[in-house]
Amino acid sequence: MSITDEGHYGPKQLNLLKVVWGEGFLSPGGTNEIDEVMEGINSLGKEILDIGCGCGGAAIHLIKKHGAKSVLGIDVEPLVIKKAKELAAKYNLSGSTDFRCVRPGPLDMPDESVDIVFSKEVFLHIPNKEDLLKDIYRVLKPKGIVAVSDWMRIDDNPPSKQMREYIAAEGLDMHMYSLKRYEQVLKNSGFTNIVIKDRNKWYHNKAKKELAAIEGSLKKQVVDVIGLEETNGAIDIWKQLIGVLETGEHRPGHFKAVKIG
Numbered sequence: 292m293s294i295t296d297e298g299h300y301g302p303k304q305l306n307l308l309k310v311v312w313g314e315g316f317l318s319p320g321g322t323n324e325i326d327e328v329m330e331g332i333n334s335l336g337k338e339i340l341d342i343g344c345g346c347g348g349a350a351i352h353l354i355k356k357h358g359a360k361s362v363l364g365i366d367v368e369p370l371v372i373k374k375a376k377e378l379a380a381k382y383n384l385s386g387s388t389d390f391r392c393v394r395p396g397p398l399d400m401p402d403e404s405v406d407i408v409f410s411k412e413v414f415l416h417i418p419n420k421e422d423l424l425k426d427i428y429r430v431l432k433p434k435g436i437v438a439v440s441d442w443m444r445i446d447d448n449p450p451s452k453q454m455r456e457y458i459a460a461e462g463l464d465m466h467m468y469s470l471k472r473y474e475q476v477l478k479n480s481g482f483t484n485i486v487i488k489d490r491n492k493w494y495h496n497k498a499k500k501e502l503a504a505i506e507g508s509l510k511k512q513v514v515d516v517i518g519l520e521e522t523n524g525a526i527d528i529w530k531q532l533i534g535v536l537e538t539g540e541h542r543p544g545h546f547k548a549v550k551i552g
């Protein structure tokens with residue numbers, strides 16, 4: 292048995308991540324990390340597309356704290372879309388949010404229809420970033436902004452054995468680009484004002500705290516939702532994750548860029 296047996300983002304994975312990363316979040320850092328991704332971006336009254344919205348935590352925060360007019364969240368997993376809708380209802384934000392389950396592939400949206408494209412820890416699951424960023428450029432209005440957090444790698448050489456073992460342990464598809472390669476792809480897609488932020492040090496420190504919590508203060512809660520055997524499996528995965536953060540091969544990062552308009 293493993294945490295991804297019921298699908299990459301199935302009930303067990305969602306329950307585990309809710310305990311560790313908080314309600315609405317399937318990636319680390321909660322609302323503070325969203326603020327970091329959105330630093331310097333004025334989203335007041337803007338229409339935002341959240342690619343890979345997961346359980347909706349970012350959409351709620353982008354409206355409540357950043358003043359976005361509306362957020363359209365898209366994701367390939369029906370269960371996370373259901374959770375996102377429930378979360379929006381809980382915050383009385385069903386009217387300004389729209390969560391849709393989509394197929395992987397090109398965005399089903401008109402040209403120049405969105406002010407800001409936001410995404411957090413999703414692009415690693417999408418193999419072709421060239422096509423993805425060209426498509427994002429297409430749907431953005433002139434002067435529109437793309438703001439992304441993603442799990443990246445130190446370079447674009449084949450992953451080390453340690454990295455391959457970590458990815459296999461996660462049981463998820465991970466196609467990680469380096470920060471430099473993202474910069475090139477953004478330029479090739481026509482984006483300008485590109486800002487790249489390396490978050491390896493931040494997440495290395497945070498992941499160690501997460502592991503300590505899973506082994507300590509959160510252990511009972513984690514065992515309650517996924518059982519002891521899978522809690523031990525999750526602890527092993529976190530150790531492998533910390534290993535590749537420590538070598539620096541795993542480099543969480545942010546980028547933002549503007550569509551010339």
Ligand SMILES: C[S@@+](CC[C@H](N)C(=O)[O-])C[C@H]1O[C@@H](n2cnc3c(N)ncnc32)[C@H](O)[C@@H]1O
Pocket residue numbers: 300315316317318342343344345346347348349365366367368371394395396410411412413416417
């Ligand atoms: C690590 S989770 C992050 C979710 C959310 N952005 C967050 O930070 O809480 C990755 C999400 O990407 C979604 N995903 C994977 N491939 C996708 C694709 N091609 N298009 C849209 N979403 C995708 C998964 O279903 C999952 O909800």
